[in-house]
Amino acid sequence: MCGTSFSPLFTLSFGSMGRGYIVEDAVEGYLSKLCEQQPGPVTGLLIGQSSTQRDFVIMATRTPQREESMAAAGSSVDKEWVTEHARQVSRMLPGGLSVLGVFIITDTDAKDTLTTLRQLVFAVENLISLEHLWVPADDDVTDCVTLHVNPKTRKTICRTFDVKDPKSMAKPADWKYQSGVCSSWSMMSCCLNVDMLVPLPTRAGPENMDTSLNEGLKVWAHHIQSGACLIDGKKLPEDTELTGGQKRNVRQTYTAQLLVTPDDLRSPDVVQQCGGSVSVRGVIHSRAYIHSNKPKARLAEKLLKRDVVSTVATRVQMLLEELQVSEEESNGSRKHKQQTEQFCLPRRIFCPVKVSGPVCVCDYQFSDEGQSEVTERLKEMLDIDAAEEDLDTRQETPSEIIKEDVAAEPTVETHEALEPKRNNYVGVAMATAAALLATAASMLYLNDV
Amino acid sequence: MVVSDSQCSDTWTILRVRGPLELKCQLDSTDVPLMHKVISRTFGTLQSLVKSEACVLTVCDSPVIIWPNRGVHATPDEITPNTLCEDLQQWIQTDEQESTGKRSARKKSKKSSSVFTFVIQSIINLRLMMEATTTGPLPPPILTRTIKKSHFFSTTLPMDCVIRTNCNDTIKDACERLVEALSHQLCEMEKVILQHMKGMTLLVPEPLHFLLPEPKGLVTVVYPAGVPDSQLETQRRDLHQRFELLDDWPYFRRANAYHFPNEPYRDGYLRNPHLVLTHPTLDNGKVYLVQGIYSYHHYMQDHMDDNGWGCAYRSLQTICSWFEQQGYTERHVPTHKEIQQALVDVGDKQKSFVGSRQWIGSIEVQAVLNQLLEVTSKIMFVSQGSELASKGRELANHFLTEGTPVMIGGGVLAHTILGVAWSETTGQIRYLILDPHYTGAEDLQVITDKGWCGWKGPDFWDQTAYYNLCLPQRPKTI
Numbered sequence: 001m002c003g004t005s006f007s008p009l010f011t012l013s014f015g016s017m018g019r020g021y022i023v024e025d026a027v028e029g030y031l032s033k034l035c036e037q038q039p040g041p042v043t044g045l046l047i048g049q050s051s052t053q054r055d056f057v058i059m060a061t062r063t064p065q066r067e068e069s070m071a072a073a074g075s076s077v078d079k080e081w082v083t084e085h086a087r088q089v090s091r092m093l094p095g096g097l098s099v100l101g102v103f104i105i106t107d108t109d110a111k112d113t114l115t116t117l118r119q120l121v122f123a124v125e126n127l128i129s130l131e132h133l134w135v136p137a138d139d140d141v142t143d144c145v146t147l148h149v150n151p152k153t154r155k156t157i158c159r160t161f162d163v164k165d166p167k168s169m170a171k172p173a174d175w176k177y178q179s180g181v182c183s184s185w186s187m188m189s190c191c192l193n194v195d196m197l198v199p200l201p202t203r204a205g206p207e208n209m210d211t212s213l214n215e216g217l218k219v220w221a222h223h224i225q226s227g228a229c230l231i232d233g234k235k236l237p238e239d240t241e242l243t244g245g246q247k248r249n250v251r252q253t254y255t256a257q258l259l260v261t262p263d264d265l266r267s268p269d270v271v272q273q274c275g276g277s278v279s280v281r282g283v284i285h286s287r288a289y290i291h292s293n294k295p296k297a298r299l300a301e302k303l304l305k306r307d308v309v310s311t312v313a314t315r316v317q318m319l320l321e322e323l324q325v326s327e328e329e330s331n332g333s334r335k336h337k338q339q340t341e342q343f344c345l346p347r348r349i350f351c352p353v354k355v356s357g358p359v360c361v362c363d364y365q366f367s368d369e370g371q372s373e374v375t376e377r378l379k380e381m382l383d384i385d386a387a388e389e390d391l392d393t394r395q396e397t398p399s400e401i402i403k404e405d406v407a408a409e410p411t412v413e414t415h416e417a418l419e420p421k422r423n424n425y426v427g428v429a430m431a432t433a434a435a436l437l438a439t440a441a442s443m444l445y446l447n448d449v
Numbered sequence: 450m451v452v453s454d455s456q457c458s459d460t461w462t463i464l465r466v467r468g469p470l471e472l473k474c475q476l477d478s479t480d481v482p483l484m485h486k487v488i489s490r491t492f493g494t495l496q497s498l499v500k501s502e503a504c505v506l507t508v509c510d511s512p513v514i515i516w517p518n519r520g521v522h523a524t525p526d527e528i529t530p531n532t533l534c535e536d537l538q539q540w541i542q543t544d545e546q547e548s549t550g551k552r553s554a555r556k557k558s559k560k561s562s563s564v565f566t567f568v569i570q571s572i573i574n575l576r577l578m579m580e581a582t583t584t585g586p587l588p589p590p591i592l593t594r595t596i597k598k599s600h601f602f603s604t605t606l607p608m609d610c611v612i613r614t615n616c617n618d619t620i621k622d623a624c625e626r627l628v629e630a631l632s633h634q635l636c637e638m639e640k641v642i643l644q645h646m647k648g649m650t651l652l653v654p655e656p657l658h659f660l661l662p663e664p665k666g667l668v669t670v671v672y673p674a675g676v677p678d679s680q681l682e683t684q685r686r687d688l689h690q691r692f693e694l695l696d697d698w699p700y701f702r703r704a705n706a707y708h709f710p711n712e713p714y715r716d717g718y719l720r721n722p723h724l725v726l727t728h729p730t731l732d733n734g735k736v737y738l739v740q741g742i743y744s745y746h747h748y749m750q751d752h753m754d755d756n757g758w759g760c761a762y763r764s765l766q767t768i769c770s771w772f773e774q775q776g777y778t779e780r781h782v783p784t785h786k787e788i789q790q791a792l793v794d795v796g797d798k799q800k801s802f803v804g805s806r807q808w809i810g811s812i813e814v815q816a817v818l819n820q821l822l823e824v825t826s827k828i829m830f831v832s833q834g835s836e837l838a839s840k841g842r843e844l845a846n847h848f849l850t851e852g853t854p855v856m857i858g859g860g861v862l863a864h865t866i867l868g869v870a871w872s873e874t875t876g877q878i879r880y881l882i883l884d885p886h887y888t889g890a891e892d893l894q895v896i897t898d899k900g901w902c903g904w905k906g907p908d909f910w911d912q913t914a915y916y917n918l919c920l921p922q923r924p925k926t927i
Contacts, residue, residue: 192581193503234512235512257582258582259580263605273599280591280592280593281591316592339595345592
């Protein structure tokens with residue numbers, strides 16, 4: 001490894017029986033660095049793209065340190081912390097990137113470590129899949145990867161578990177480093193109009209809004225998944241190979257169009273009593289990265305649709321988490337009486353994974369946050385050192401509350417300060433975020449009755 | 450129905466666009482004018498949606514997608530606004546697994562199509578979709594929460610529009626008319642919803658297509674779903690007036706709704722098998738046929754072995770199917786047992802008759818029609834089969850004014866008469882016979898090739914046997 005004193009990681013290969021992971025060179029450097037630095041066991045996540053033929057790992061990121069547990073840090077692994085980290089990280093991954101598994105750097109006996117890793121991948125997968133509103137496909141890869149690196153010997157053991165099979169045993173897998181793994185990956189993107197309106201139950205509390213919105217999101221996600229996808233203006237047969245993927249260093253970008261239609265099924269209840277309604281309206285930018293190993297149109301479509309669903313669901317979830325905190329704090333002092341409030345969903349911001357080409361990760365920025373919060377989260381969650389100028393903020397414009405024509409009746413406008421306590425990020429960024437609280441703009445319309 | 454031999458030079462392509470549109474709104478008030486206002490405003494949003502650039506029409510079973518409001522932009526590239534509608538057909542993949550029987554039937558019907566004043570040569574199905582993607586960058590979504598005890602109105606509008614295009618019409622022409630039709634249908638749906646709103650009860654609008662006599666052709670009407678035909682007579686009367694239709698024939702009952710050629714009947718019975726036949730040519734002859742639609746009922750159907758005794762029952766079923774499909778009755782076609790029970794109920798037969806294998810005749814057919822459908826029938830008695838040749842005028846008249854299938858029975862086998870070809874000058878006559886004694890499968894080719902449905906001469910009848918004809922009289926309603 002040029003310019004570094006890291007000794008290369010030594011991988012045990014077990015033939016071609018199991019899955020084969022093509023791993024970005026930088027991951028080797030990152031793991032080696034962690035081997036040098038940390039005294040105790042280090043856990044972290046492996047991020048990349050799986051496909052039926054081949055799996056690609058493009059980055060690794062260590063679990064952030066949990067301050068309160070520092071003292072007890074010894075040799076034990078904080079499962080809850082690792083899974084929470086995975087949940088946060090998976091929100092920051094655009095289409096085509098996902099948490100593929102877990103690594104651990106420890107000199108503990110390989111057998112014991114495997115048990116720990118097994119527990120970790122199952123816990124991570126369980127938590128992440130809870131957040132998925134899309135329906136899994138038959139060709140989804142259900143194997144998760146685990147990597148054990150011994151910091152002294154630098155011996156690396158790669159195993160996979162089928163996380164959909166609770167009894168699955170560890171299977172050996174190939175772990176091979178290569179440079180520029182994702183340098184010629186394609187990108188497919190779109191801007192998509194979201195227009196959702198759901199009723200609230202008659203006894204509307206904050207928790208009911210969560211349920212209603214989640215139900216609404218599920219229906220909407222189904223429309224998206226069953227919609228037709230055009231790539232660069234054309235409807236391609238599913239098995240069409242995306243062209244140009246083979247050309248090295250020629251990065252392909254595609255624009256997608258989604259055509260949707262509601263279900264033909266008629267709703268049984270035409271008129272129902274409700275305690276109000278919630279709408280989500282606006283435009284999101286969605287994108288997916290597609291590996292360069294002869295990808296099919298079907299794959300690109302699947303990955304993009306999942307990103308569309310995830311980016312909306314994630315943002316709604318983030319906002320709900322905010323509201324929950326602020327409403328718990330106000331402890332019901334704010335009465336919900338005939339009022340209309342508006343909240344901006346956070347804006348999506350991208351940041352290139354510098355090491356190797358075009359692939360970006362993303363973050364969501366609330367309107368009251370600055371870019372430094374974004375770079376801090378990138379550092380904490382993904383261990384990415386990004387400067388503010390590295391951020392790509394051009395895909396979505398800043399959110400703005402537009403006063404809607406709410407009702408024909410005369411309305412009185414009042415601005416209400418919602419004081420959200422942001423606790424959806426763990427660790428340092430969380431502490432900073434809490435200190436840097438600002439008010440989420442909200443508008444309140446009181447009916448002048 | 451008089452069928453003239455005048456040729457229809459135009460061939461039509463029907464474009465039918467279907468697709469659900471979601472209608473959702475919060476009804477803050479129970480005040481009727483305010484509710485109307487909110488619903489109308491929501492319809493206004495849908496109106497602008499179908500007129501927006503997001504509106505997309507996809508041609509079913511093809512890669513063709515058209516943006517009617519984006520300068521009739523289309524994909525694949527070969528399709529331009531000036532492409533002829535009928536040329537879309539070549540992009541549509543036909544399902545080769547379709548039963549060969551149906552296939553040959555279609556070919557045949559095309560061959561003899563010229564005798565009908567309106568024949569749908571082909572139908573292109575389109576799906577109404579909305580493009581969710583747009584051009585950015587734009588601000589991320591706003592979540593708006595309104596807390597207010599109220600009502601939430603949510604339904605799916607089953608949009609269904611048809612237009613008919615001729616061979617010179619381009620996609621551009623068609624798109625303009627389709628968008629107009631969609632917009633018009635939304636107006637109609639809005640009217641129906643507002644008209645039938647009672648308190649907090651709202652009815653879903655239901656669009657139906659009806660095929661009217663030329664030159665009107667296909668007409669779409671929106672009814673409130675769930676309201677029975679019996680309560681919609683006022684609407685029908687208005688429609689009859691609007692389309693200048695006679696007030697003694699139902700055109701707009703739900704059962705009259707047009708059945709598109711590409712939609713197979715689910716019940717499995719053949720409809721109007723006689724349509725594929727070629728009419729006999731008689732000097733100065735005219736053809737007088739059953740009007741409307743019937744289904745062909747014959748031996749061995751419905752898992753019922755009635756071979757040798759059920760022919761009159763089957764002929765009666767064919768008649769009942771006519772009354773059902775013309776909308777005169779909502780009663781389904783009666784089974785053998787139900788027919789027998791009806792005869793017991795009117796006191797015509799003993800209880801033991803139910804479940805038996807006894808024959809029935811024209812008089813019983815008349816009684817059952819009266820009992821089950823409240824339809825009266827004329828009985829025509831012929832003491833000798835040879836006399837039937839002289840009944841041309843009466844039969845021709847029956848098909849002209851009543852248009853119902855006729856059951857003929859008596860001393861021998863029962864048959865159904867579907868029409869006559871008759872020359873007023875020479876008195877020559879041919880009978881269009883539907884034979885209930887057929888025991889095979891619903892294979893149109895076999896049925897028409899072997900004469901189970903076919904034109905017969907006067908010698909078809911047993912010259913010495915007596916015959917009773919039951920001529921059902923249709924109620925004069927709309």
